[in-house]
Amino acid sequence: MTENGLEHIAFIMDGNGRWAKNRGLPRQAGHVAGAATFKKVIEYCGSVGITCVTVYAFSTENWKRPAEEVSAIMKLFAEYLAEAEKFCMKKNISIHFLGSKAPFGEYAARMTALEEKTKDLGLTLNLALNYGGRDDIVHAVNKLIAEGKKEVTEDDITSSLYTSHCPPPDLIVRTGAEKRISNFLLWECAYSEFYFSDVLWPDFDEKQVDLCVEEFGRRKRRYGGV
Ligand code: IPE
Ligand code: IPE
Ligand code: MG
Numbered sequence: 001m002t003e004n005g006l007e008h009i010a011f012i013m014d015g016n017g018r019w020a021k022n023r024g025l026p027r028q029a030g031h032v033a034g035a036a037t038f039k040k041v042i043e044y045c046g047s048v049g050i051t052c053v054t055v056y057a058f059s060t061e062n063w064k065r066p067a068e069e070v071s072a073i074m075k076l077f078a079e080y081l082a083e084a085e086k087f088c089m090k091k092n093i094s095i096h097f098l099g100s101k102a103p104f105g106e107y108a109a110r111m112t113a114l115e116e117k118t119k120d121l122g123l124t125l126n127l128a129l130n131y132g133g134r135d136d137i138v139h140a141v142n143k144l145i146a147e148g149k150k151e152v153t154e155d156d157i158t159s160s161l162y163t164s165h166c167p168p169p170d171l172i173v174r175t176g177a178e179k180r181i182s183n184f185l186l187w188e189c190a191y192s193e194f195y196f197s198d199v200l201w202p203d204f205d206e207k208q209v210d211l212c213v214e215e216f217g218r219r220k221r222r223y224g225g226v
Pocket of ligand 1: 017019058
């Protein structure tokens with residue numbers, strides 16, 4: 001963890017489209033720039049002592065975007081998948097996908113293989129792809145029903161979510177000036193701190209991460225106590 005106790009940081013990587021629009025470029029160009037920021041930020045988070053990074057890359061609702069944009073994002077993901085093993089091995093990153101892999105067809109097996117291959121490495125990277133917080137809770141409850149449970153506890157749900165391998169996020173950062181959760185980590189955010197940045201995701205950098213960590217250090221967490 002960082003000196004001020006930050007273990008798990010989660011990013012809602014928002015603002016790619018507006019970044020591109022501001023430059024007169026197609027939205028897709030924003031996603032390309034955003035993917036580069038993602039790699040830079042992950043690495044930097046690891047270097048300051050953060051042990052778990054979650055990034056919201058594609059929501060269950062993002063499928064309603066124009067087909068052209070969805071395929072551009074999927075193409076970027078396929079490119080990332082091709083280089084991810086090498087990247088994770090080199091940077092000591094253990095990757096986990098949050099969300100159902102079913103829509104990814106031929107890539108699903110490769111995603112699972114990547115999780116297996118990197119599972120004992122250092123920094124945990126959760127890639128939320130086809131992820132929705134509501135979908136995750138429903139998926140968890142259905143899993144418990146399939147196991148024969150008639151009644152569930154909070155711990156049952158926590159340990160059946162896609163994030164069962166890691167602690168809840170200490171800090172959730174949303175870039176791109178919007179101030180909403182957009183179906184991200186709904187169960188896990190119960191006691192997370194929130195940080196909203198006006199910076200569009202492609203412009204986010206190491207300095208911005210430092211600001212997040214510093215701000216986290218100023219927060220007083222009470223968890224309902226005094
Ligand atoms: C976030 O950027 C990336 C995804 C949701 C895939 P956006 O594409 O939402 O960018 P804006 O919000 O339109 O600027
Ligand atoms: C949230 O951003 C999802 C991701 C960053 C992947 P959106 O751009 O989809 O959220 P809304 O539509 O502004 O709520
Ligand atoms: Mg957006």
